[in-house]
Amino acid sequence: MSRLPNDVVGEAYRSDVGWRLLEELVDLNNRMPGQAGEHRGAEYVRERFEESGLADVTVTEFPIPGWWRGECSLELHGRDPPQRFERSHELVELPGTPAGEVTGEIVDVGYGVPEDFEDLDLTGKIAMAYSLTPEDYGRWVHRGEKYGYAVEAGAEGFLFRNHVEGCLPPTGDVGKIDREGEIPAVGLSTEVGDRLLRYCERGNVEATLSVDCRTEPATSRNVEAAVGPDTDEEVLFTAHVDGHDVGTAANDNGAGTAIAVEAARILKRVEDDLETRVRFVVFGAEETGLYGSYYWSHTHDLERVKCVVNVDGVGYSRDLKVYHHGFEEIGEAFDAVADEYGVEIPSAGTIRPHSDHWPFAQRGVPAAQGVSVRDDDGRGWGHTHGDTLDKLDPRDLRELSILCAAGLARLAERDRPVEPVDEAEIREATEAGGYDVGMKAVDNWPWGDERPWPWRDELER
Known part of the structure; x- marks a missing residue:
């Protein structure tokens, strides 16, 4: 089929199924990987x-290293009156951080890109890096990469200061794929960072950073379902149900989960017209290492996966953008949807190695990420206390669900092939974009002898 019927689109625009699910997800408050809220969300x-x-x-359960948040504080020494930051709107631990207490001089490393650490000795010091990447840098430098450079330079602690105003310290994983990170780390609000x-501009600032948390074995869950004929090939539509506990994870990625459920409901209504089976997979434990998508991709036959469309970072507008990683056929399918609905759906071949499409794309499986376009830099409210339901609009959710369902229907056409590539091509594109530098810095380079996820040895035996 090439078009969704008008009556199906009209009904979808009045549906509140996705929005009601989103309300239920945010009301869980805490959907951290491996914890009770994530399980209930699944x-x-x-x-x-x-x-x-x-x-x-x-529903499939799989093992992960779970992480539980405790208390943290940053106390500055030698100031009158004493300066101690410990409130939740001032700083928050970064998941994967080890517990511990360190004392040292705070050193601002600017954006924390590789060049900022050249010839820099941070032995015994606490590094502070900005959450943005310079606009002209050419690629996004991930938080974990900045953390890794600080560790390599000898830092004893890490401060990640936000660029979004409003007393919103950022969270986000800095752990390794199978263990904690090396040094205590917290996110700082813009105001505390400033x-x-x-x-620091007035002289040396000595501080004590204290972090209390725990890491122990846990389990997460993937949920999946299918619609359409029983074909050898399947189109995958994916999202992740887990989210950080400092907000309610409404946009990241409650919105993506709601869109997956709504798109599945839409395609069920046209199931008899689908030419290829469409499988919906909602992963667990994305935020702490893409565990759910790595687990699924290494326990299933990827030769049966025609292509993957992953939604993560959708919800703050109804303007869809598709990153197709060089798999032009996916972009062309959404170009056709854009023409049909009279909207813009820009696409780009940019490599994005940080969400649930990546375990597929890195192995040459055609995979794309859908996001919603906005004017501000970075992830906006995501990974902060501000990621709450009031930032979203049910009209955006409906329109994104319809556009995604329409794209899936086109990708499910038998006469629309989407060709896989040798993973060497993806490796070359990743290197060409400069992403290999950061991935190697955080032990997350998926090619060669490295084992960047915990199940490879077990599943390949």
């Missing part, structure tokens, strides 16, 4: 798939 998704009448509804910068 059950909500399962229930919605079953209510929509989808086939092969399954204050520390002012102090």
Whole structure:
């Protein structure tokens, strides 16, 4: 089929199924990987798939290293009056950080790009890096990469200061794929970060960073269901149900999960017209290492996967953008949707190695990420206390769900091939974009002898 029928589109625009699921997800408060809220969120998704009448509804549990947040503080020495930051709107631990207490001089390393660490000796010091990347740098430098450079330079602690105003310290994983990070790390609000910068400009600032947390084995869950004929090939549409606990993870990625459920419901209504099976997979534990998508991609036959469309970072507008990683056929399918609906859906071949499409793309499986376009830099409210339901609009959710469902219907056409490539091509593109530098810095380079996820040896035996 090339078009969704008008009555199906009209009904979808009045549906509140996705929005009601989103409300239920944010009301769980905490969907950290491996914790009770994430498990319950997976059950909500399962229930919605079953209510929509989808086939092969399954929940699969898998092991992860769980991380639980405790208290943290940053105390400056030698100041009158004493300066101590410990409130939740001032700083917050970064998942994967080890517990510990360190004392040292705070050193601002600017944006924390590789050049900022050249010939820099941070032995015994606490590094502070900005959450943005310079606009003209050519690639985004991930938080984990900045953390890795600080460790390599000898730092004893790491401060990650936000660029988004509003007393919103950022969170985000800095752990290794199978263990904690090396040094205690916290996110700072813009306001605290600016204050520390002012102090540093006047002279040395010594501080004690204290972090209390714990890491122990846990389990996460993937939820999946299918619609359409039983074909050898399948189109995958994916999202992740987990989210950081400092907000309610409404946009990242409650919105993506809601869109997956709504798109599945839409395609169920045209199931008899689909030419290829479409499988919806809502992963767990994306935020702490893409565990769910790595687990799924290494326990299934990828030769059966025609292509993958992953939504993560959708919800702050109705303006869809598709990063197709050089798989032009995916972009062309959404170009056709854009023409049909009279909207712009820009696409780009940029490599994006930081969400659930990546375990597929790195192995040459055609894979894309859908995001919503906005004017501000970085992830906006995401990974902060501000990632709450009030920032989203049900009209955006409906329109994005319709556009995604329409794109999936086109990708499911038998006469629309999407060709895989040798993973060497993806490796070359990753290197050409400069992403290999950061991935190697955080032990996350997926080619060669490295084992950047915990199940490879077990599953390849």
